[in-house]
Amino acid sequence: MSAGTIVFMVIAGILIALILYAVIAYNSLVGLRNQLRNAWSQIEVQLKRRHDLIPNLVETAKGYMSHERQTFEAVTQARSLIRTFFLCRGVYLAVSCMSRRFGPQDIGDG
Secondary structure, X not given: OOHHHHHHHHHHHHHHHHHHHHHHHHHHHHHHHHHHHHHHHHHHHHHHHHHHHHHXXXXXXXXXXXXXXXXXXXXXXXXXXXXXXXXXXXXXXXHHHHHHXXXXXXXXXX
């Protein structure tokens, strides 16, 4: 082999290696770009799902608020009844005690 042939083969080998490197690098970049697009697409899908679930969440919260309102009203009414019961019981005990002490005719005379 002559020196010219060896030089040509070395240059051809370097060019083939550079071309092969460029092709592999390009394919790698295209693959990364596709992965990035896929990742953003998945993010958009999740955001769309969340956006679609917001009305359901609002309706659930409204239903829970209604239930809570009914519960609080029932508790308030029960407390009021108990308070009225104890107040009436207290008045009855006071009148009963006074009637025993002073007699029923003295209570009404004031």
